[in-house]
Amino acid sequence: MKLFRMLGRSIRDAFKSVIRNFSLSLASISCITITLIIVAVAIIASFNVQNFTKEIEKDMTIVVFLDNDTTEKEAKEVERKIKNTDNVAKYTFQTKTEVKQKMQQESEVFNTVLETWDDEDSPLKDTFQVKVKEIEKISNTASKIEKYKHVAVVRYGEGMVDKMVRAFSSIEKITYGIVIALVLVTIFLIINTIKLTISARRREISIMRLVGASNFTIKTPFIIEGMILGMFGAVVPIIITMYGYTAFYNHFNGYLFSELIKLIKPEPFIYQASLAILGIGMLVGMIGSASAVRKYLKV
Amino acid sequence: MDLIRLKNVEKKYKNGVTAIYDLNLAIEKGSFVFVIGGSGSGKSTLIKMLYREEKPTKGQVIVGGLDVAKLKNKKVYKLRRKLGIVFQDYRLLPKLTVYENVAFALECLGEKKDEIRVKVLKALEDVGLKNKVHSYPDQLSGGEQQRVSIARAIVNNPKLLLCDEPTGNLDPEKSMEIMKALNDINKNRGTTIIMATHDEKIVNKMKKQVITLKDGHLVKFKQKGKYENEAI
Numbered sequence: 001m002k003l004f005r006m007l008g009r010s011i012r013d014a015f016k017s018v019i020r021n022f023s024l025s026l027a028s029i030s031c032i033t034i035t036l037i038i039v040a041v042a043i044i045a046s047f048n049v050q051n052f053t054k055e056i057e058k059d060m061t062i063v064v065f066l067d068n069d070t071t072e073k074e075a076k077e078v079e080r081k082i083k084n085t086d087n088v089a090k091y092t093f094q095t096k097t098e099v100k101q102k103m104q105q106e107s108e109v110f111n112t113v114l115e116t117w118d119d120e121d122s123p124l125k126d127t128f129q130v131k132v133k134e135i136e137k138i139s140n141t142a143s144k145i146e147k148y149k150h151v152a153v154v155r156y157g158e159g160m161v162d163k164m165v166r167a168f169s170s171i172e173k174i175t176y177g178i179v180i181a182l183v184l185v186t187i188f189l190i191i192n193t194i195k196l197t198i199s200a201r202r203r204e205i206s207i208m209r210l211v212g213a214s215n216f217t218i219k220t221p222f223i224i225e226g227m228i229l230g231m232f233g234a235v236v237p238i239i240i241t242m243y244g245y246t247a248f249y250n251h252f253n254g255y256l257f258s259e260l261i262k263l264i265k266p267e268p269f270i271y272q273a274s275l276a277i278l279g280i281g282m283l284v285g286m287i288g289s290a291s292a293v294r295k296y297l298k299v
Numbered sequence: 300m301d302l303i304r305l306k307n308v309e310k311k312y313k314n315g316v317t318a319i320y321d322l323n324l325a326i327e328k329g330s331f332v333f334v335i336g337g338s339g340s341g342k343s344t345l346i347k348m349l350y351r352e353e354k355p356t357k358g359q360v361i362v363g364g365l366d367v368a369k370l371k372n373k374k375v376y377k378l379r380r381k382l383g384i385v386f387q388d389y390r391l392l393p394k395l396t397v398y399e400n401v402a403f404a405l406e407c408l409g410e411k412k413d414e415i416r417v418k419v420l421k422a423l424e425d426v427g428l429k430n431k432v433h434s435y436p437d438q439l440s441g442g443e444q445q446r447v448s449i450a451r452a453i454v455n456n457p458k459l460l461l462c463d464e465p466t467g468n469l470d471p472e473k474s475m476e477i478m479k480a481l482n483d484i485n486k487n488r489g490t491t492i493i494m495a496t497h498d499e500k501i502v503n504k505m506k507k508q509v510i511t512l513k514d515g516h517l518v519k520f521k522q523k524g525k526y527e528n529e530a531i
Contacts (some may be wrong), residue, residue: 006409207390208348211451212379214405 006217014224019234021197025133025229028193031231032281035182040237040277042175044245047273047275048256049168051264062142064128064283065153074150075126081148082128089131089140096124137148185283190229191295198296219293224287227282234281238274245270302328302459302491303349308358310344310515318344320515321454322358326493331485333502333527334495337513338481342495346463349493350384351375363458368520380408382459383452383490387467389444391436391451397423398432401451408455422450426480426489442473446480453484462494466501474501499526 018025024130058065064082066075075093094102100122114228117123130145138156146154198205210216247265254263303326307333310319318341326332334342347353348360349369360367363381391400395499401422405415423429426446436444445465452460462481466474478501485492496502502509509524512515519527 002409005411009406009409047305121410163359203390204392207374207392207403208407210379210384210390211404211407212376212381217409274359 007220010220010224013221014228015226017197018228019199021193021200022198024193025232028229029233030192031189032230033236035284036188036234036237036281038182039179039280040241040273042179043243043273045175046172047269047286048264049172052261053168055262060132060136060138060156061247062130062156063153064130064145064151065155066127067150067152068123068125070150076200078148078150079128080146082130085141085144086135087132087134089133091128091130093130094127096122097127097293099124099236123131124152131148138262139233139273160276161250167191176240178240183280186284187291190226190285191292193229194226194289194292195296197225198292201231219290222293223286223289226285226287229289230283230285231278232283233285234278237277237281241273241277245273301325302332302363303493306361306362307432308355309346310341310348310353311356311388317473318515319348319355322515322517324517324520329491330484330487331482331492331505332409332494332510333505333524334493334510334512335497335502336518337497339514340512342465342512343463345515346495349461349524350382350457359490381454381457382530383449383455383457383460385448385452385460385462385465387443387464389441389448391444391447395433396433396435397428397439397447400436400447401454404451404454412450416454418454419450422446422454425453425484426450437474439527441469444475445469445473445477449477449480449484453488453490455489456490459492460490462493462496464496465494466496466498471500474498474506475528478505502526 051056055063064078065288066078070078078093079093081145084089100117102113103124132140132141142154143158143282205218249263249266250264303324305322305324307320308322309317311317318339318506322345336342348355348367355368358368362378365378365381367378378391392403395403397398398419401419403414405418410418420429421492423432423484426449428446428450430444431439431443436447441448445468446528447462449465460481466477469477481492481494482505484490506523506525509521509526511518511521511524511527513520
């Protein structure tokens with residue numbers, strides 16, 4: 001009961017202090033707002049990059065082309081070997097006839113060209129489509145399979161996609177760096193704001209100490225004040241996240257640049273992101289004010 | 300029972316000045332003690348050590364069973380709750396009314412509102428300020444302000460009341476009012492009072508125990524003492 005009463009008093013004092021030092025509070029709030037907008041963009045970007053990387057990885061397949069003259073029996077032999085290879089999750093087999101049919105369905109041009117070939121002189125090859133368990137070991141697995149008898153060529157998603165994933169992940173890292181730097185600057189600003197409110201209330205604090213208020217009682221209002229500043233600072237970034245991302249998603253119909261980059265659906269993603277932003281804002285406010293209290297109150 | 304006991308206490312400030320040399324004292328519960336001496340005699344330092352504003356460099360200071368020297372910063376509030384302190388400059392909060400100033404002490408301790416009300420009104424009655432409850436400190440005279448600060452000091456019913464020159468800013472007439480209030484508190488509540496002062500008239504008139512300090516040494520500890528100039 002007593003704890004709740006003290007907490008109620010602390011919250012009341014914190015709100016009073018925010019209002020009393022309004023211009024100062026506004027400075028901190030706007031600083032937190034700017035930081036959190038950038039944090040929000042970073043969160044949205046990095047989650048999308050992760051999502052997109054995962055999607056691409058899911059699609060990564062080793063395609064095993066067999067020699068043209070491979071018999072059905074020899075193909076079975078290869079299949080057995082692939083099955084026993086490490087890191088192979090699953091595989092499918094397509095005969096050259098199936099490949100032909102599939103390609104014919106895909107485009108008009110292929111259809112007319114492929115029509116002229118029969119099974120005997122078809123340049124197409126029987127293939128295995130192999131999915132791996134761990135994407136990092138894909139090249140290792142591919143080279144193992146390539147050594148098997150009757151295997152002509154092995155292909156897997158090298159090149160373009162690989163480079164893109166790498167570029168995106170380095171962008172992600174840079175964003176993290178910027179976010180951390182901004183968070184530190186904001187913490188520093190909050191330390192200064194709280195420091196000023198503390199010095200304005202020096203007398204009150206000294207009397208509190210004289211009459212036997214515990215450190216908890218003295219510190220809590222300031223820490224709650226920091227959290228309130230963080231909370232107010234999170235309002236605009238959350239609105240931007242909720243409406244901005246939804247609008248962005250709708251504008252691009254869920255894809256960025258090409259069908260390859262699929263965006264995360266706004267719901268429930270925007271709610272999770274908003275919650276994270278609110279949490280970061282309050283945490284930053286709390287850390288800032290707690291360190292200010294420790295430094296300048298010497299309690 | 301001794302409420303306060305000092306054993307071989309020495310206080311040396313960081314700037315090299317020694318304010319108290321090898322002080323031994325025992326003060327009984329319920330007594331009224333004056334601490335007298337000239338400037339730099341160490342009376343303020345003695346009072347400050349009793350409420351743990353300053354730590355002794357050597358020796359033991361025991362107040363109400365608590366070893367003050369060993370008390371960690373975090374735990375100082377435990378000592379402060381057992382005592383009330385009155386200063387020369389009142390230390391009231393200007394934006395709060397008389398009632399709020401006194402209630403502030405109890406609010407900091409998280410007491411219930413209706414309990415606070417009862418205690419605050421009782422304390423204000425004891426110092427004779429029940430009719431000024433809603434005034435602000437700047438609307439009061441010096442003597443009244445000091446009585447508010449006394450009310451704040453005794454509102455939590457402490458065992459010990461420390462006064463550092465409480466009449467230093469007041470004229471003789473107001474000073475006597477304050478002394479009367481303090482004397483009543485001592486008698487009616489049984490609060491032990493230790494008061495540092497250099498007001499000769501007050502000490503001579505009250506006829507209480509007197510501790511005389513000179514240059515950090517204890518010169519005399521007398522029952523029903525007088526202000527003796529030769530000691531200073």
